[in-house]
Amino acid sequence: MEIRIKHEDAFIIEFVGRLDTVTSLELQKALDQEEVKENLVIFDMKETEYISSAGLRLLLSLKKNLTKQGKALEIHNVNDICKEVFKVTGFVNVLTIK
Amino acid sequence: MKIRFPIILKIALLGLLVTSLGSGVALTISTLNQNKRSEETLIENIDKSLYSVDYMFEEGDNSQDLLAGLKNVKDYIKTVYSNPDIKEKTLKDFSSFEEYEKYFQERDSWVFPPPGAMIASPAYLEFRKNFKEISHILLEAHLSSGARAAYLCYEEDDGDKKRLIFMGDSRITYTEREEGSFYHLPGSHYDLKPQDIIIDEKNELYQGYKINSYLTRFIELTETLEDGTEAPVASLFLEYDRKEIQKRSMDILFSELIILGSVMVVVIMLYMLIAYFTITKNLKKLTVATDSISHELKQANNITPKKLEFRSHDEIASLASSFEVMEEEIVNYVNIIKKEAKENERREAELEVASNIQLSALPASSYLDENVELKAFIKPAKVVGGDFYDYFYHDDKFFLIIADVSGKGVPAALFMMKAKQLLKAKITSESSFRKAIAEVNNELALNNESSLFVTSFIARIDFEKEEICYINAGHEKPYILHNGEVIKVDGTANFVLGGMEDIEFEEETIKFEKGDTLLLFTDGLNESINSKQEEFSYERVENTFKEGKDLSLEEKIHLFQQRLQEFVQNEEQFDDITIVTLKREDSTLSLRYRNKDYQIIEDCVNKFQEAFPNLEEEKKSKVGIALDELLNNIISYDESEQLEIDITFTKLQDDMKVTISHNGQDFNPFNQDNEVKVLQGNEDLESLNPGGYGVFLVQTLSKSQAYTYIKDHATITLIF
Structure with a gap:
């Protein structure tokens, strides 16, 4: 697992590996240490192998927090299996997936 | 063996058959002829039945009595007819019967036929007496000839008229004619010869031969005159029913056939008797001798040839002497065979032991661990075969060997044991795979006087690298099943093992991934032939392997056995068949x-x-x-x-x-x-x-x- 955070025009989170019970805790820890100044947060899943329900929870809470702050969350580069997970759970309707 | 149909019975039956057939044919021909030659045959048959009648009239008192009686009758009738007074009188000329009787009594004569009542006129009584005798003779002639009726007749010349007088069993009648004309009465044409006269159903007279219901036969009765010449007195008419005669002639034929048949039966019985003494008895002698030899062959250890005594010098005696010679040969031969059988028994037992040793030298036909699953099948063509397979782990690698020794039987089996031990020993002791195989080759080639050799495929399977390193020493190329596709392991074909010393062996490598299956086999499989001399062929091996791609190893081997059986049918297996399947487990x-x-x-x-x-x-x-x-x-x-x-x-x-x-x-x-x-x-x-x-x-x-x-x-x- 690897987490890369970049501050460009947007706040970019690149997650490498499986977004599961253990790794989402670690991701949460990493995000807690960051301060989001940008108005847009991009969660890049280009190198994310798959996402489990723990990952979904994380994304949902992230979306909630950002919405409260009036900021946007975009999910980028979703692979087939992740797309399927988002679809069957209806997360496609809540999250902005590009 | 029990004799159910003795030869003499067969011959006798044949004789009977021939006789019956012959009789049948004779009967048929005879019947046909009967119809064809009707007239002649009928007359012949009548003539045959007339012997007794001829005898009756030609010889003895009968003839004399008849002639004497006839003379009297003639005289009487002549007297009556020559009396012009009564000649034309008939019953209708009288007003009553009494008048009629009176008229004739006065003249002491009777016209005939007599008017029913018996009037005792002395002339008439005399006439009656004579006529009775004639009637009696006629009746006798009638009965003994088989005719339906008999008449005696003669002609009287009465000047301008001729009168034919007929005498039957019980009455007398007559008919008259003018000179130069015919009589118009059932009976005869006087001018014709008696045997030529034929009367048809309508009582018309014909001349010549013609088929009719009745046939009349005449016998002329003569009297010797004083000058010694024969003069005709009267003729005897015998009237026959044509159908009756035909029937009688058939009866005669049948009785002749019965006689013929009886004669045949007697002849056949005689023949059987003779055959029994000349053939059957001697054959029985031979049978007894043969049986006793057979019995001894089954039971005793010491067999003695039998001497057969024959007095005759025929074919059977010759057969018997041949039999004696053969018997001696058999006895000698049996003694040799007995010795050899014991020897064979011992040899077969040894072969069985050898076969058991050989099979026990092969590893189990089924093997399973976390890396591989293996199933092997071997079917030797003879008790001891030349095919083998082997597998073992060495240095974390799995070695699988399949091999086929040239030749069959014990020599091939011994060579096989040697090859198998050498392969394992060299592979496990030598670090280089190629070198190990080269050494095996050298050892096998050394002092190999019987020029036996081994074709072999030796696979070294590396599970980590997922590959097989192999050396193919002149063996059938195996197949690998990978993701449902069959791949031929088509690397360098080296020379066979044991064929020649100091040869280099090339090793090759092929991918063998998890889930892949390796198929090894000997030429017994692809070269199995059917009744059309076609080979099972590589193509069928490949197709069968592909067909069973989804089956377990055991089922794959069963499929091969099934397809092979369907192909060869009842053809004999001439080579060992070995199939080894190995699957890399990933499951x-x-x-x-x-x-x-x-x-x-x-x-x-x-x-x-x-x-x-x-x-x-x-x-x-x-x-x-x-x-x-x-x-x-x-x-x-x-x-x-x-x-x-x-x-x-x-x-x-x-x-x-x-x-x-x-x-x-x-x-x-x-x-x-x-x-x-x-x-x-x-x-x-x-x-x-x-x-x-x-x-x-x-x-x-x-x-x-x-x-x-x-x-x-x-x-x-x-x-x-």
Whole structure:
């Protein structure tokens, strides 16, 4: 697992590996240490192998927090299996997936 | 053997058959002839029946009596007729019968036929007496000749008229004619010869031969005159019924046939008697002698040839002498055979032992470990065969050998044992694979006076590298089944083992991945022939292998046996057949966890992904997600002292089966009323519960789910 955070025009989170019970805790820890100044947060899943329900929870809470702050969350580069997970759970309707 | 149909009986039956056939034919011909030659035959037959009548009239008192009586009768009749007074008088000329009687009594004569009442006129009485005698003779003639009626007749010359007088059994009548005309009465034409006269049903007279219902035969009665000449007195008419005669002639024929048949039967019986003494008796003698020899052959150890005594000098005696010679030969031969049989028995027992030793030298036909599964099949053509296979681990590599020794029987088997031991010994002692095989070759070629050799395929399987390094020493090229496709292992074909010293052997390498199957076989399989002399061929081997791609190894071998049997039918197997199948296992991965730690999830997913590198990415991910969700749940809800989790992954044909067994809570994740809310996008974000998607995801991503709880162990089974 690897987490890369970049501050460009947007706040970019690149997650490498499986977004599961253990790794989402670690991701949460990493995000807690960051301060989001940008108005847009991009969660890049280009190198994310798959996402489990723990990952979904994380994304949902992230979306909630950002919405409260009036900021946007975009999910980028979703692979087939992740797309399927988002679809069957209806997360496609809540999250902005590009 | 019991004789059911003795020869003499057969010959006798044949004789009877021929006789009956002959008689039948004779009867048929005779019947046909009977119809054809009707007239002649009829007359002949009548003549035959007239011997007694001729005798009656030609010889003895009968003739004399008849002639004497006839003379009197003639005289009387003449007297009556010559009396012009009574000549024309008939019954109708009288007013009453009394008048009629009176008229004739006065004249002492009677016209005939007499008018019923017997009037005792002395002349008439005399006439009656004579006529009675004649009647009596006629009756006798009538009965003895078989005719239906008999008449005596003569002609009187009465000047301008001629009168023919007929005398029957009981009455007398007459007819008259003018000179130069015919009589108009049933009877005869006087001018014709008696035997020429034929009278038809309508009582008309004909001349010549013609078929009619009645046939009349005349016998002329003569009287010797004083001058010594014969003068005709009268003729005897015999009237025959034509049908009756025909019937009688058939009866005669039948009686002749019966006589003939009886004669034949007697002849046949005589023949049988003669045959018995000349043939059967001697044949029986031979049979007894043969039986006794047979009996001795079965029972006794010492057999003595029998001497046969024959007085005759015929074919049977010759046969008997040949038999004696043959008997001696048989006795000698049997003694030799008996000796050889004992020898053979011993040899066969030894071969059986050799066969057992050989088969026990082969490793088990079935082998299974975590790396490979192996099934082998060997069917020797003779008791002791030249095919073999072997397998063993050495230096963490799996060696599989299949070989076919040239030649059959004991020499091939001995050579095979040597080759098998050498191969294993050299491979396990020599570090270089090529060198090991070269040394085996040299050892086998050394002092190989019988010029035997071995074709062999030696495979060294490296499970880590997933490849086979092999040396093919002149053997049939094997096949590998990879992802449903059959690949020929088509590397360098080296020279055979033991054929020539100091040869180099090339080794080759081919991929052998998890799930792949290797098929090795000897030429007994592809060169098996059917009744049309066609070979089973590489093509059929390849097709059968492909056909059974989804079958287990055991079923694959059964399929080969079945296809081969269908092909060869009843043809004899002329070479050993060996089939070895080997499958690289990838089917299962078992993991055990005894610590309650979320890190096991990562470890488990990692090991799973390593174990099934060929699995599609999507499936890998689905299994990963499911493992994360379920293990997370199990660990979270566990209240046991020592958590035990056993996970098994099984690669099925197209699917992946995951079994998770644990001693945690009896909680069926799939039996809950999981009211998972699939998000629609219009929900209030704050109210959304971020949990509850785990089990839902497992259910959605897997094809099927099952849960059992037995003996404190919960088991979740998932299919992807």
